[in-house]
Amino acid sequence: MGKQEPQWWLVSSHGAILFYIAVHPGCTIKQIAEEMSLTRRTVWGIIGDLRRKDMIKVRKDGRRHHYTVNLDATFTHPIMEFPMKDVIGKLTREYSPSTKTDFA
Secondary structure, three states: OOOOOOOOOOOOHHHHHHHHHHHOOOEOHHHHHHHHOOOHHHHHHHHHHHHHOOOEEEEEEOOEEEEEEOOOOEEEEOOEEEEHHHHHHHHHHHOOOOOOOOOO
16 A cells, blocks of 8 residues: 555645635535535534634524625734735635625
């Protein structure tokens, strides 16, 4: 059996989930977990962190929560801060399968 290459990510799990939500507005924890091969519990914890930083918005539909990026927030990182629009605004405009990205 051949040696497997180690897997690594350019961004953290928090950043990866934030970018996923930017491209898939209205997604649920279940969708994120399945697409990113993470447990729902892991995604739930990261979603909580992003919500506390006001980086994502939530829309409740019965028992389901649907998430979208808050483009009016500040993208916070340990060494930098930028307006969210500057960091991922282009993703939401160009790569999103849906143009509806703002949930009140």
